[in-house]
Every structure is written in structure tokens, then in C-alpha cells.
Amino acid sequence: MSKADRTKQYIIEKTAPLFNAKGYAGTSINDLIVATGLTKGSIYGNFENKDEVALAAFDYNFERLVSYIRGKMEVRESVIEKLLVYPETYRNFLTNPILISGCPVTNTSTEADDTHPELRARVEEAYNFWRGTLENHLYNGIQKGEVKSDININEFVSVFISIMQGGIIQAKVTRKMASMNLSMDYLERFILSVKN
Template sequence: MRKDGSRTREKIIEETLQIFSVKGYYNTSINDILAATGLTKGGLYGHFTSKEELWGAAYERAIEIWKGIVFKGARKIADPLARIEKVVENDLFGYCGAEVFEGGCFFFNMLVELSGQSETMSRRIRSGFMEFAGLLASWLEEADRKGFLKKGVKHREVADFIVIAINGATALYTSGRDRRFLKETSNQLRAYLLHIRA
């Protein structure tokens, strides 16, 4: 019985994640979720006490999916600058350009929608972006220690810039599916990483 409950919970999360990515949080109704999952309200609320709790589970699943794509093959790369380049490529082309979620980048879409609406939820998303920038900054620090960076490179500023560039490309790509934005961003970030290399 517990295994069936676990499968049902997983199905709810998977279906709702796609609905949230297309319709957003506020435009997704409980009836949308019930229609997608085939559950009754009692069945749904047996697994989640609120729509916000369900969103939290969908958000965590989106992170798992994103990490699986973005870090694929990256952590084994010894050169930290090459590792950053791999992560940028994976994020732009393996995640954003591959349209993993029907509505585009789940995180960017949710951040735009929830900002000014739910401070708790938008703060959670912002902190995810900042954690990613923090990881990139730590890789830049590693590159600096290994003598791979020119003098004076500001690790956190560069890391924030990379995350901002990826998200700008994501926004423009999502608005019209023009891959040029992904390619140009990738090319320019690669050139920038080459520029700061010692």
C-alpha cells in the first residue's frame, strides 16, 4: 500500500510540475491538478495539505532534474574554468534549449510570477540562483588558487554575471524560441572565461 501511495505522490509532483511550468502557480487551479492526475480532492489532500506545499515538492523535483542536466560530466573536469564552461553549455543547451519543462525554465518563470506575490516562495527561488552563483564563485576561487586566473578577478562578481547572463538568455529564448540568444550567450561567456584565464 505504501508503495502505491509513493507512486501516486510522484505522479502528482510530475504532473503538477509541468502544469506550473505552463500556467504558473496562480493560474493553476486545484481542478487543473485533479484533471491531470485523475485524483479526487481527498486523494490529492491525502498527499499534500496545500497547493503551496505541492509547489514546494514540484520545486524540489525541478531542482533535481536541473542538477542532473547541468552538472552532467562537469564535476569530473579538473580545470575549474573548463568546468564552468561545461555547466554553462549544459544549462543553455541541455536544460533551457532542450525545453525540459513545457513552459520553459521553471525557475525563471516562477521567479517572475512570484516576485511581489509571495515573498517566501520567491526568496526560495532567488536563494537557488545565489547558491548556483556561489558554487561558480568557489570554482573561480579554485582556479585562482591553481594559477589559472589573471590577477584581480572578482570571483563573486564574475559568478553573478554568469548567472545573470544565463538567465537573460533564458528569458529571451523562452519568449520566442530563438536559439540565437543561447548561442550568442554561450559564445560570449566562453570568450569571457578565456579573457580572464592567466
């Protein structure tokens, strides 16, 4: 990796938590300077503008989350056990270093839906990836006889994501985990309800 690539990666790693916590609009160039210890010229010497930094930061945050969940799933045997990784992970999001500022998909989608088309498109890709991953797990579960064959996969995935995202939003707004825990309890029962 070249020095320029290392600097670029350093900027991404240092600013990614800021963008996740404060959002695109709430993160200023001064925040980026403080977080990285670099000058404005150094930052913009590696990125064309704040938009480019924000997009790279979102990608970094999302990739970290995907890797974390994938790692937890790899040690599980059944599809149901793999799906249960989600409520287990998100139930503790306020103490999880990757999620402490919230889910990057949820945080970014609520801000970028109408104000930042490129960021919204990136979040849509993340949702599509997430949906596809869940759908694949369910199809595999049906083939292995672990998941009921009459499940409406599209409906299940939509409700699954809605429960998770709704629980996160409630917990972030109220700063209380009670609603998140109730949502994750329900999600666990919802997952177990499709077990064959």
C-alpha cells in the same frame, strides 16, 4: 518508501513540468487532476494545498537541474571546462527535457517575486546555492592556477547569472534561439577571459 510517500512523489513528478511551464497562478487544481489522474481529494490528502504542491514541484525541478549540470561537470577536468557546461546546456534548453519549459529558477522568480513570498524565498535559496557553487568553482580555479587570481568573483558571478537569465528570457519571449545563442557565445568568451 511507503505507499503514501510514493503517491506524494508521483504527484510531484507529474505536476512539476506543469508548474514550470504554466507558473503557479496559471496552474489550476484541474490541471493537477488531469496531470496525475487523481482526484482532488487524493491530491489534497497528500498535500495541504496548491502552495505545498508548488513548493515541492519547484524543489523537484531545481534538484533535477542541479543533478544534470553536476553530472556534466563531473566528467570535466578543469574549472573552465566545468563552467562551460552552463552555456553548453542552456544553449540547447528548448530540446533538453529538463529545461524544455525553461529554467525553473528564471520561470519561478519572474512570477513569485511579489506575489508568493514562500515561493520567492525558495527561489532566493536556489540563487544563493547557484552563486555559491559558481564562487566555489572560481576559488578552486584560482587555487589550482586555472583562473586569474585578480578576478572580481562577486562581479563575475553576477554578470554570469545575468547573461544566462537574460538570454533565457529573450528566447522564451521571442520563441527564437538567436538571442540565446548570442548570449551563450558571449558567456563562453566571458568564461574564457578569466582563464589563467
